[in-house]
Amino acid sequence: MSTSMRVMELVRFGAADTAFAARELPRPTPGPGQVLVRVLATSVNPLDLQTRRGDYRDQVALPTVIGNDVSGVVVETGPGADDFQPGDEVWYLAPIFAGQGTYAEYHVVDQALAARKPARLSHVEAAGLALVGVTVWEALVERAAVRVGERVLVHGGAGGVGSAAIQLAGALGAEVVTTARSKDHEFVKGLGADIAIDFSTGDYVPQVRALGGVDVVLDTVGGDTLTRSPEVLADRGRVVSLVDIPEPQNLLAAWGVNATYHFVFASPGRAKLEALGRLVDRGELRPMIGAVLPLADIAEAHTLLEGGSTGEGRRRPRGKIAIAVHPLDQQPHGTGASARKS
Structure with missing residues (x-):
């Protein structure tokens, strides 16, 4: 396995077309109770737009990697991380403003925050549901x-x-x-x-x-x-x-x-993901993926989510904009809206 990884790094606050740069960074190593995940998909959320614009500049030091949704495969476990084995498919919401974000080929997370990916979901679908799913669960179940x-x-x-x-x-x-x-x-x-x-x-x-x-x-x-x-x-x-x-x-x-x-400002946790997964398994919840873009086009994804048009004339889709970090198993399985890969 390579000791480096490709990321899209936030290098300046402001407009999407000048905010990001492709970088090679050292691949992280899992610590005690952590797992290293090969990120197959992530997604873009309003929180990412706010972070990129500089709304949270007091909590974000540049340059940095942002993003919070992950669906991928465990490739390495740290000491005491016994809940998962290499090859397990997982999804999770990464801690917000804490450590490296998810616009990257690999990501380290505490195993207690990850859950097994629902079998009915592709990786782009799972990545598109993690943050929004946890958010609405907290909003409607835990708060309201x-x-x-x-x-x-x-x-x-x-x-x-x-x-x-x-x-x-x-x-x-x-x-x-x-x-x-x-x-x-x-x-x-x-x-x-x-x-x-x-x-x-x-x-x-x-x-x-x-x-x-x-x-x-x-x-x-x-x-x-x-x-x-x-x-x-x-x-x-x-x-x-x-x-x-x-x-x-x-x-x-x-x-x-x-x-x-x-x-509500969403907080990660396995129990919420497992509850959402049960709804997915029963056919009561399905991610709505409106577009799938590659990691290199993260600036375009931000532009689409903001409601702007791209150079190809595309405008903001319904539902979520997912990011295919690796090409494995990226097309939806039919539980969500049709997605167009870019």
Whole structure:
């Protein structure tokens, strides 16, 4: 095995087309309780865009390798790492802002954070689900404690997080309302959304209130969502936000409905991955992969996720943008949306 590895390193904060450089770095060595994973796939998330822009520059020293999703194969184990053997297929969410990221051919992780990859998923699918899956699990199960028969409003249902949240809320027995552009309504209803509202053609609040309101709001879009959520919440409703919101917002109306607000920054863990894997095995959750790009095109992947167009005229796809780090087993197995390899 080579002692070096290829990475896409973040060398400067700012625009995607100047932020990254291809580098050869020493291949990491697993320490006690750790495993070395050959990264077959990773993905791009809004957190990566924020990191690249410099939103977290106090926590990120340049140059560095970013990225948090991994699906791959264990190639080496450290002392005391007995949960896995070389050749095991694993997936995980890497610790955020702690150690090397996942835009790399190899990655070291504490074995307690990794889980065996669900057999129904290809590596690109598993990589596309790790961070968003853990995030929506924390949001809807651990924080909002969604119950059977409740109504959940998922903002941004056609996105990577929203598409997973619609499915998880449905699996929990909730009625799902989501906001999405009209061109995406068939897509989100195919995921299990009961009602889709076009946020681009009118105010979503009166439409949600006409339904009788909701018990839970999942905010994936930011803006004035926190301020307006009490307008659609039932008494003792819950709001879960996944978005950094630097501007002050007036939450006075939240007292009128006894609202509870939660703010989620996902934390890795095997138990959450195993719970998600059981939903995958039962056919209740499938990753939605809108595009697959090679590691060398990480800047293009960032541009697509930001909603820009590439030199080939491609625009942001529905669902997740996955990154094929190695060519092994990269096409989806048919459980997610069709992916186009670049």
